[in-house]
Amino acid sequence: MAGYDLKDGKYEERHASDDELWSALSVVFTSKSVNDTSYKFGFLKAIIDNLYNVDESLKLNFDQLFSKFGEIYWNLVLKYGLRQKSPTKDNRETSLERILHATVEKYQITEPIPYESLTPPMMIDISHRIKVKCKENVVGALFADTRKLFYSFNKKEEWLQINPEMYTFICKHKVLIEKLNYYEWAKFLEKVNEEDVTTKILNKIDESSKRNNLSVYRKILYDEFESRTCFYCGKQLKPDDIHVDHFIPWSFIKDDNLWNLVLSCPKCNLNKKDKLPNIDFLTRIVDRNKTLLIDVHKPEMKNYQPKKLIRIYDWARVNGYSEGWSPRLRA
Ligand SMILES: [Zn+2]
Known part of the structure; x- marks a missing residue:
């Protein structure tokens, strides 16, 4: 994954046409972007689900992003049993899956419970561990894949700032972009999982960040x-x-x-x-x-x-x- 080791990055401050923005974003959904894991789909969802939590300068901090990222994956991996990586001979898991399974052991959780049933300190613990590991793998990679048109970021200061032109573009086409992301993610999950866990897969992805208890x-x-x-x-x-x-x-x-x-x-x-x-x-x-x-x-x-x-x-x-x-x- 090109770009994953970048410490920071700046989006290109210039006018980009809708065609350019679309082309940059759609790389996530095409075969040009090599996907060994589902991280990019998950991270894009974490950004889109946080679209209205940005501050006035369109910034999100990593805690906002990775708590959402953690919630999405907790539900997909533990509640629905969906693997997020192509099977390897040694049955290796993604770092994220390892963190989730280690958490289940740490807190002695025996049943697949939804994320919203965890206590707030547990949520903070999970989100922190995921942030530390996953910020290394995913933030720079999506930045490079989307041709420096999506966002700026700084891993040390832990923030991401969305390019205003891209922000407006995504807001205008949000439902379509989301559907496309789910579609490609679902295709990936169907490839790496057994059939019994992939029923109603689009709903599972869509509702992975939904809480019922308000x-x-x-x-x-x-x-x-x-x-x-x-x-x-x-x-x-x-x-x-x-x-x-x-x-x-x-x-x-x-x-x-x-x-x-x-x-x-x-x-x-x-x-x-x-x-x-x-x-x-x-x-x-x-x-x-x-x-x-x-x-x-x-x-x-x-x-x-x-x-x-x-x-x-x-x-x-x-x-x-x-x-x-x-x-x-x-x-
Ligand atoms: Zn009424």
Whole structure:
């Protein structure tokens, strides 16, 4: 893998056409990029899943990237039993698989549990170990493969900064790029795994970073707002039946951010599903988020800006999300 040993790298600061950007990015999906492991697919997913967690200069730190990377692989390798490397005679594993299996031993985990069931200190431990090992293998390699048009990085300072032109390009074509990444990743996994573990493989890849337990956010939102009504229909919420809804659908945003979560009645949540709410609700959530911009929620609201949320809403539309959902209100 060319470039893997680079300590840092700078993206080319010049105008690049959409054709050039596309051609640079698509190297990841073609045979020109030699794939002995699935690292590049996984790292690209970790970047894309973090797309809206960038700071104002489009930087992500390695902790953000490798905690996501670790979560994705924990679920794929341990929960679904998917190998990530072509079989060798001595049945060698990737460094990442070795780290994951060592962690399972260290914490004496006997069953394949999902990542979200681990304790926060365990998550930090795993993410740290993966970061130390994998930053050496993958960050420089993807930088070189994408012809210095994707990002700048610094391994010592542990950050990656996305080229603004590439950032806009990916946001505009996010759903397609994601699908292509999953498709090639799935092909790779089907090649190196037995058939019994590769059923529903695209779902397994897509949902490898999905968490079902949003109770932390439910509690924050419940405690913060006294009115305790459904964000959409305004009905009083029943304390034991409150749903946490991703305002911009999870399937687009691929992350749980406090600024994108609202409390909803089950009916609205289940009826809304994957749709974008009516534009009136966008104004309402921007207003709602003002209330959350207080010290105690600083970590959860880090990198939030109203204009960012409005842009993501627009990008979801560009990516084909149907807009205009609103609850059917009885007169
Ligand atoms: Zn409702």
